[in-house]
Amino acid sequence: MVFMSHRTRLPSPSPSEPVRRVEAGPWLIELLPGCAYATRYVAAQSAIGFAFDSQRGLHAIGSDRVLPFDAIPDGLAFVPVGCDVLSESPQGGEYLRVLRTDGIALAGDRAFNNRIDLHATILARRMRSALLRGSVEDDWEAWALALAERTTQTATSSSPHSGSITGSRMRLLDEFIDAGLDGPLGVPVMAQLLGLSEGYFMRAFKSATGKSPHSYLIDRRLAKARALMRDSTATLTEIAYRCGFNSQAHMTTVFRQRLGVSPAQLRGSSRR
Known part of the structure; x- marks a missing residue:
């Protein structure tokens, strides 16, 4: 799903692609493969997420109300420190997760997901490609910082209207x-x-x-x-x-x- 710290994988008869990760300065960047998951946690540190695929399941984000969710592809997400998160999906989807590990909280105190941001999409795809190649010499710190800056931008997408792609x-x-x-x-x-x-x-x-x-x-x-x-x-x-x-x-x-x-x-x- 779009809000995620660690995924608890559900039993699967088939192997999954590995989790790919790189540490660069104060940043941890992970590419989580599409698979069934169920997780619940209180965010100890703020996290940036990017969903490459459509995802569906149940979640409760900063609330005790568990509701169905539909995550759109190429959706940017953010989870602030202290946010209570429950999320599960029978299929999941490929997901990029970026954390700052030096104790410095990222800007922002409100969780969001499904934000379409062209610059964030370009950055996330560049990071995915580098992770799939196993590259460790790219400019990871600059990429992570630039992606974090996108989460502070004011959302510009309009609300759904009659006949839109709901x-x-x-x-x-x-x-x-x-x-x-x-x-x-x-x-x-x-x-x-x-x-x-x-x-x-x-x-x-x-x-x-x-x-x-x-x-x-x-x-x-x-x-x-x-x-x-x-x-x-x-x-x-x-x-x-x-x-x-x-x-x-x-x-x-x-x-x-x-x-x-x-x-x-x-x-x-x-x-x-």
């Missing part, structure tokens, strides 16, 4: 995409599913998620491919076709562009 519509769209990844998918069928015109759908989707439907579809293909690489013995060619890529070479190109590593490199690191 949490329930995003959930319906995710289910539809995941069921049809091995075939052709495009804006017309996605807009039709939600009962929206193509132009309105594209604008509303961009407003809600910060990315185009096409870019989001590629991210879903990548997420599915990574899950199959982790949880099955299928060859990379088989996985490529099952996820809607034209070939293994096409999938490799997209992996390198989006993640900075090839499918073979990522599968090898997960098995190790």
Whole structure:
């Protein structure tokens, strides 16, 4: 979920990608793989989070009311010191967590999530790529500080309006995409599913998620491919076709562009 200190993983019959982490000066940066989790804690230190995937489950943040949550992809989050957090999800999603470990609290006293911030997205993706590559020589301190500064910016996203991409519509769209990844998918069928015109759908989707439907579809293909690489013995060619890529070479190109590593490199690191 979007608010997280440590995840308690739930039993799973299949192995998960490893937690990848790096310590740089006063910062701890972790990339948590998508997996089922359940956690409850009082935040001993403030934390920045970034959800790469759609996530759903139950949470109670600074409250005793446990409510359903829908986390949108590329959503920035913040948890202040002392915040009581309960969160659980049957699937979870890939999540970046950044902590300051020298006792200096980060600015901010209110928890938030699902904030779309283009600069935060660029930083988070850069950090994910470096973590997946196993790089320790990048400018981690500057990246972490820049991401922390994004949490102090005033939220600019507008409130949902009639016909927008709400949490329930995003959930319906995710289910539809995941069921049809091995075939052709495009804006017309996605807009039709939600009962929206193509132009309105594209604008509303961009407003809600910060990315185009096409870019989001590629991210879903990548997420599915990574899950199959982790949880099955299928060859990379088989996985490529099952996820809607034209070939293994096409999938490799997209992996390198989006993640900075090839499918073979990522599968090898997960098995190790």
